[in-house]
Amino acid sequence: MGLDRRGFVKIVVGGVAGTLFTPVIWKSLDDVSIWSQNWPWIPRLNTGEVKAKAALSKLCPAGCAVKVKTVGGLPFAVAGNTANPMSKGGVCPVCAAGAQLMYSPARVKSPLKKVGEGKFEAIKWEDAEALLVEKLGVLKGQAGKIAAISGDETGTAGEVISGLLGGLGNAGYYMMPSEKFVAEKGVKLMGGSGQPGFDIAGADLVLMIGADALDSWGPTVANQKAFAATRPTGAAATAKFVYAGPVLNHTAAVSDKFLPVPPQATAAFALGLANLLIGAGAVSSASDFAEYKALAAKHTVEEVEKATGLKAESMKELAALIRAAKAPLVIAGASFGQGAGALDFVAGASLNVLLGRVGGGMTLLPAAPRAVGGVGASDKDAASFLAEVSTGKAAPGALIVYAANPAYALPQADDMAKALGNIAFKVSFSTYMDETAALCDLILPAPHPFERYDDVLNPYGVAKPTYLVGAPVVKKPVMDCKDPVDVLLGAAGKLGLTLGFETYADVIKAKAKALGADFDALAAGGIWNGEPKGGALNLGASALAKVAPVTLDSKTLALAPMSNQAYGSATLATPPANLLAVRNTELLGKDLFVQMSADTAKKAGVAEGAKVKLSAGKGEMKARVHLNEGVAPGTVAVLMGFGRSAWDEFTKGKGDNVYKILTVSDEAGTGLKVWAGSTVTVAKI
């Protein structure tokens, strides 16, 4: 018996029928469908234990103790550190995106050497460090030839940089402009010394003149916590907050009162208030009270109304509120954290003196011991220094840039970027490819704050000496980076200098020891606090006598740069996650909106949505108009943080940069460069 064709067909048919009664087809189909869902390019989750590690964020100058959540050792989220008495479990929108920023495409991935206009080549660390040593070595001992610009005013890194410069025979260590810089000058003008502090938590009325304390001024998160503590759920508020500034910003929005005051009129506003308070019986034992009283008397409610547009009634109500408060506190500053004059500060601070609140609400912090020998920062800020570079008055051959972005975040930014071009060798220690790094000859990638040791001493605004320390939360940085301080200490060694330390961690340990603080407890998320020093202040009358009268000009508008913490800072472009929070009345496509009241717009001859050009000095920027009745009269408010020319696909080329149109002027009697009262012309295009 053989197997013929028919028999074979029967076996096959039987086989097929039999297969239907087995899992072959059904299981294979199922498994193939699962296979089709697992392509190698699909990202996989990291597994592992979820931990929350104490860290120090320095994504903005405030510096907050936070907790970084890790899974299998990799950071994925940031939460507040409830055990830290300063941030008290709070975290701002920038740090909330902090873990994401570790993996940002804008990060500098390895040392880069410039090989052409806008072109870089990746080099090895040893070559990069050798190049740094070579360039500094050539200029060693030549005064004025090596300079540094830093944006970090709280870290001990500054002592290492200034120590290194000192060892190389140079003293040009320049800080990016900040409130602290100006406030310390203001304190001097009031016969005192040291960094002023402000006890918001202990006040029952907080008057913020310009200072955007709940969004961008001082230790924002701690300020927000202090504010929140005064608003218990279901009970009456225990303190009043008043914001007097150019824009109804985040601080003004939650305050009990908002008084629109144009940026150039803050000193006049404060002195007008002093006049009302003195009229209602306020006296001070300060030696210059008589002089101050006479000066304040010139700022009648009518004068204040002329300068600010505020009605007499509003001023009187505010004066009554202050008189009724047991622990009032006045904080003065620029609405965008820089560029205000020392006189603006003095005018605000003098109210604290008048109200007898120095030592209570407003404090003075003692100078802290140094860990590294040498002198501190220069008396000039980075803006003044680069202005000198552009005129040839200063001619450094090498510039070290640390945690700063002067090409983007200084007034007349384009000119500043050009001035950088006059310096033959520029090295930037930067975590991200920012505008300044893009202009440098050597970029040395710095770790993200969660990848390094760092510290924060006395962030501007704290009421008592405060010290925080952070240790890395990851074993290895995400990118091929090295701690800038370690690199500089290594370079110092090769240049024959001994700064006494090999690593930044050692420097910070020494700093903690000098302060009498426990390094380990600090690195675990703790805090060290000292006591403010005593000392009285005068009313700064002789300085205030030079306050320039507010001149109104029908052709220009006052410029009020407006900060929104979520949108980043000078050293940080808007985190990608936060771009979602940008409203389409702030940025639409690539157009930034500038904001002004309907009345101001009418006077300027523009309407909602109009395309305009804002110009001042040599700078100009383009934008559209959005009407906002929360902007002081005669003022145009411009959001900061846009118009990036470097960074990443998420931020580059969106909107325009307001720093380009800030103009610098000299403050009478203080020698300071100021730009908080910049004016601009607005023209339709």
Add this chain to the structure above:
Amino acid sequence: MDQKLQELWGEVMEEKKQCKGCGGALPFLIGFVAAVIAGWVLFPNLLYSKKVQPVRFSHKIHQEQGMECDSCHAFRDDGSYAGLPKNEKCQECHADVVGSDPAEKVYVEQYGQKGKEVPWLIYQKQPDNVFFSHNAHKEIECGKCHLDVGKTDTPPVYYENRLSGYSKQTMKMWQCERCHAEKAVSNACHVCHK
């Protein structure tokens, strides 16, 4: 014409005779039975490749040292499983070789000291898009879903599905759904897929 017809008829009759020898339904049955056997016996053997764990980890020895499951296996706050322990955990005890078992030497020298994580094979691995909380399932016997590895000296063989790439023990969605249905628990997408 007649002759042609007759020849054709003859051929048909001849074929019929031969077919009787093929036994009607028998070939069909043979094919059927062979396919059934192949489908139920051979196919599963072919579908899965056998793999052994990269390190012969003895749960038994570790238990004898007084260790509990949660000494190494962690759950997150939401009850989801945090995955197998990493080097960080193993190296708390095995930074260096401490015993005489060659498997430990393999771990220490090839993984721990090289800073390389052990690519453990996970018997019940679910894809990332499945959210599974052990907290929500703690009333169910462990053995219902898991191999009983707790007392083993040598980890069981790992069967990897050659098509899907998953373990043989990885629970399929229909199994989850059946149990949910039987226990009147929602089978809405968001219950497992977050």
